[in-house]
Amino acid sequence: MALVLLILVPVISFIVPGFFQGLGAASLPAEIVFVSTRNDADCIILGREETAVIIDTGEKDDYPSIKLSLDSMGVKKIALLVISHPDKDHIGSAVPLLEDYRVDVIVIPFYTKENRHLPELRASALEKRIPVIEPLKKRSFSAAGMRFLVFPANEKFYQKTNNYSLSVLAVDGKVNMLFTGDAEEKRLKELMALVWPKIDLLKIPHHGRDAPSSRDFIRLINPEYALVTSDTCGKAVRDACTEAGAEIFFSRPSGFKFSSNRKQVIPIQ
Numbered sequence: 001m002a003l004v005l006l007i008l009v010p011v012i013s014f015i016v017p018g019f020f021q022g023l024g025a026a027s028l029p030a031e032i033v034f035v036s037t038r039n040d041a042d043c044i045i046l047g048r049e050e051t052a053v054i055i056d057t058g059e060k061d062d063y064p065s066i067k068l069s070l071d072s073m074g075v076k077k078i079a080l081l082v083i084s085h086p087d088k089d090h091i092g093s094a095v096p097l098l099e100d101y102r103v104d105v106i107v108i109p110f111y112t113k114e115n116r117h118l119p120e121l122r123a124s125a126l127e128k129r130i131p132v133i134e135p136l137k138k139r140s141f142s143a144a145g146m147r148f149l150v151f152p153a154n155e156k157f158y159q160k161t162n163n164y165s166l167s168v169l170a171v172d173g174k175v176n177m178l179f180t181g182d183a184e185e186k187r188l189k190e191l192m193a194l195v196w197p198k199i200d201l202l203k204i205p206h207h208g209r210d211a212p213s214s215r216d217f218i219r220l221i222n223p224e225y226a227l228v229t230s231d232t233c234g235k236a237v238r239d240a241c242t243e244a245g246a247e248i249f250f251s252r253p254s255g256f257k258f259s260s261n262r263k264q265v266i267p268i269q
Contacts, residue, residue, distance in 0.1 A: 029259045030144060030172050032201070035069050036255030037062045040207040040230045041089035044179060045069055046170055048144040050076040055168055055179050056084050059092035066093050067100065069255070078103045079143035082150060083121070084165045084181030085109055091117045098124045105141070107150055109164040110134045112157070135166075145262075147171040154190045162206060163187040169196075173262025178221065180205040188213045192220055199223045200265045201258060202246070208233030215240040225249065225267060227256060 028048055035043040035058060042056035043066050052075040058066060078101050083091050086108070094117075097103070106125055111118065111134075125132050133139065141148045149169040158164055165181025176197050183191060183205040192213065199221045205211070208228035218226070218240035226241045231252040241248045249256050249267060257268040 027262075028145075029261050030146060031073055032177065032258040032260060032265070033069050033073065034203075034227055034229065034251035034256045035062065035066050036251065036253065037065065037089075037229070039089065040252070041092070042084070042181070042203075042207075042229045043093070044203065045073065045075070046144065046146065046177075047073045047075055048146070050074055051079050051144040052077070053080040053082070053141075053143050053146070053148060053170070054078055054097070055082045056090040056181070057081075057093035057097055059089050060096075061092070063093040063096045065255075066097065070101065075101070077101070080105050080107065080141050080148060082107045082148075082166060082168055083109075084168075084179070085161055086111060086115045086118045086164075087161055087182065088117060090181065091121065094121050095124045098128060098130065103128075103130050104143075106130055106132045107139070107141075107166065108132060108134055109152060109166050110136060110156060111161075111164055113161070145172065151191070151194070153187060158186065160184055160186070165205075167191060171197075172260045175200050175260045175262060175265050177201040177203075177260075177265065178223070179203040182206040185211045185213055188217045192217055196221060201225045201227065204228045204233065204237055204241075204248075208237050208250075210234030210236040215243075218244055218246070222246075225258070225265065227251060227258075 030048045033045040037058045041058040043058040044055040046053045139150045151167040162182035162184045168179040170177040202223035207230040214236045226246045226248045
């Protein structure tokens with residue numbers, strides 16, 4: 001048996017470059033960082049070793065805080081950048097991020113309304129030859145030892161920009177984390193029509209503001225932990241989290257961090 005293993009190891013390593021390195025990386029804990037922002041804004045970094053996935057980039061003034069978080073995590077490469085929708089509190093620091101870090105792929109919603117932020121991001125991505133994907137159906141990506149499923153909105157036109165929000169399901173072993181952008185009522189109903197696995201960590205939609213379906217949505221998702229990208233939340237959101245037995249945390253004013261060991265997600269601060 002020992003002889004067989006000695007023969008197989010170099011063969012597997014030759015066929016699949018980085019095979020064993022990838023396994024080692026995936027066995028290390030992942031960091032899930034909700035970056036501290038000046039106002040209610042979203043920037044979530046999911047990283048393992050030197051590779052990260054970023055969901056939203058806060059406002060322009062939040063970039064120093066974002067860069068500090070990335071550098072403290074030792075991030076060298078952003079394998080995937082997801083902009084849930086092009087409001088300034090979600091896309092604001094995207095262009096400077098592209099200036100300072102290697103970014104492999106950008107995912108944005110299909111959005112045809114006039115918007116000053118998207119053309120700037122597209123131009124910067126084109127200059128750096130970074131592919132920009134606008135999914136019309138569910139897409140899957142792998143990075144930092146995790147799998148990311150991106151769910152686009154069902155329709156191509158909404159009155160409210162927030163309803164264009166991409167939702168991202170991050171799967172790290174047995175850990176499932178759901179990030180919902182600023183989904184409002186129409187988008188929440190779309191999400192409620194899907195079948196979700198057990199969710200360990202839910203990023204509460206729209207900075208914790210109440211919507212008519214907030215309670216039903218949180219009851220359906222039934223998370224263990226809930227994170228609000230604000231310093232407070234609506235009564236319906238808070239009551240629903242209490243009913244679900246979900247411990248609720250806030251990213252303002254100091255940010256918040258979780259760790260995932262592929263078996264469970266653990267709040268750090």
